[in-house]
Amino acid sequence: LDGRAPQGEFASYLAFLAEADRLKSVLRASFLCDLSRRENSAEHSWHLALYALVMAPHSGSQVDIGRVIRMLILHDLVEIDTGDVPIHAANGQTHHGAAQMAAEMAAAERIFGLLPQPLGAELRALWTEFEANETADAVFAKSLDRAQPVMQNIASGGGTWAEYQVTYEQLVERVGVRIERGAPMLWSWLSASAQIYFRR
Amino acid sequence: LDGRAPQGEFASYLAFLAEADRLKSVLRASFLCDLSRRENSAEHSWHLALYALVMAPHSGSQVDIGRVIRMLILHDLVEIDTGDVPIHAANGQTHHGAAQMAAEMAAAERIFGLLPQPLGAELRALWTEFEANETADAVFAKSLDRAQPVMQNIASGGGTWAEYQVTYEQLVERVGVRIERGAPMLWSWLSASAQIYFRR
Ligand SMILES: [Ca+2]
Numbered sequence: 001l002d003g004r005a006p007q008g009e010f011a012s013y014l015a016f017l018a019e020a021d022r023l024k025s026v027l028r029a030s031f032l033c034d035l036s037r038r039e040n041s042a043e044h045s046w047h048l049a050l051y052a053l054v055m056a057p058h059s060g061s062q063v064d065i066g067r068v069i070r071m072l073i074l075h076d077l078v079e080i081d082t083g084d085v086p087i088h089a090a091n092g093q094t095h096h097g098a099a100q101m102a103a104e105m106a107a108a109e110r111i112f113g114l115l116p117q118p119l120g121a122e123l124r125a126l127w128t129e130f131e132a133n134e135t136a137d138a139v140f141a142k143s144l145d146r147a148q149p150v151m152q153n154i155a156s157g158g159g160t161w162a163e164y165q166v167t168y169e170q171l172v173e174r175v176g177v178r179i180e181r182g183a184p185m186l187w188s189w190l191s192a193s194a195q196i197y198f199r200r
Numbered sequence: 201l202d203g204r205a206p207q208g209e210f211a212s213y214l215a216f217l218a219e220a221d222r223l224k225s226v227l228r229a230s231f232l233c234d235l236s237r238r239e240n241s242a243e244h245s246w247h248l249a250l251y252a253l254v255m256a257p258h259s260g261s262q263v264d265i266g267r268v269i270r271m272l273i274l275h276d277l278v279e280i281d282t283g284d285v286p287i288h289a290a291n292g293q294t295h296h297g298a299a300q301m302a303a304e305m306a307a308a309e310r311i312f313g314l315l316p317q318p319l320g321a322e323l324r325a326l327w328t329e330f331e332a333n334e335t336a337d338a339v340f341a342k343s344l345d346r347a348q349p350v351m352q353n354i355a356s357g358g359g360t361w362a363e364y365q366v367t368y369e370q371l372v373e374r375v376g377v378r379i380e381r382g383a384p385m386l387w388s389w390l391s392a393s394a395q396i397y398f399r400r
Pocket of ligand 1: 084085
């Protein structure tokens with residue numbers, strides 16, 4: 001918002017929402033199912049919320065689906081500052097490295113800090129919970145975040161797996177373990193569906 | 201999904217989620233805040249869910265914010281078949297015309313029909329409730345759907361209002377009334393912020 005916008009109690013909410021708009025310009029490695037382009041992190045986050053709505057009965061543990069959806073809506077906002085780090089990039093070494101985590105913490109501080117308290121702290125706590133991947137809600141949310149690109153790759157004939165020369169064993173290790181932890185039946189379906197793309 | 205995908209209880213969930221992916225290719229009239237391109241309906245739906253999280257305390261009536269977010273995630277899926285009809289297009293006459301409403305009903309039948317029952321019927325009922333705009337949850341969700349493009353236009357220096365030659369009176373009539381009904385304080389802030397773009 002430029003200097004002409006009025007101030008007042010809504011100004012900080014709307015500054016945050018205009019900043020969040022930039023997530024629509026953060027590109028991910030995954031393609032749309034029709035391969036027309038790579039997807040961005042905002043539409044990815046929407047897709048995950050829809051995954052949660054549909055997959056709720058298949059979570060491994062009892063979850064509060066409303067909290068899961070909130071986490072998924074917020075989970076990538078830090079990428080406005082850091083960009084998306086593809087899970088299979090640099091042979092799987094960069095994702096969740098110490099440098100990335102420090103950058104994401106700083107981004108969370110800046111972006112959620114645009115909001116007044118206690119709202120900013122509440123939303124930041126949901127993001128921290130998602131990242132820690134310990135509570136049942138976070139574990140399920142994280143499993144969907146890992147499952148959706150697998151699905152995009154299956155729907156688009158293999159997608160980014162060939163590009164990053166991923167083996168089936170790497171897929172299991174980098175994403176399968178987490179999907180299975182949060183949504184075991186979903187992983188068993190996805191792994192059966194994905195295997196065909198890794199046959200030599 | 202092509203014929204090689206395994207069947208089973210997850211096949212219909214994932215067929216629905218792959219179909220939903222097409223919402224990322226439905227373009228709206230509104231621009232991103234940085235004017236780099238028009239936004240699509242999937243990322244718009246994500247942005248609205250974030251609006252709901254932030255604006256929840258400012259709803260005109262008591263709402264169940266979890267239901268509001270669910271409605272907002274689902275509300276534009278019918279546009280996969282019908283496309284987005286800009287609210288200010290054709291001098292405001294096309295939006296919510298009888299032909300558009302019939303097409304959207306058919307789209308809802310097809311798209312939610314991809315899901316097994318009772319899930320498909322449950323999600324379709326949320327969409328129907330949103331469209332009817334009668335319950336407190338729907339009225340608040342609809343107010344955010346109307347408020348977000350106003351915000352995008354303010355943040356981008358007037359956006360689509362000049363393109364569609366919208367007057368301030370038309371803005372009040374086409375979107376202001378609905379925003380005020382669901383979120384009165386938000387409308388009073390937005391109308392003050394928007395007025396500068398309509399000065400002659
Ligand atoms: Ca990410």
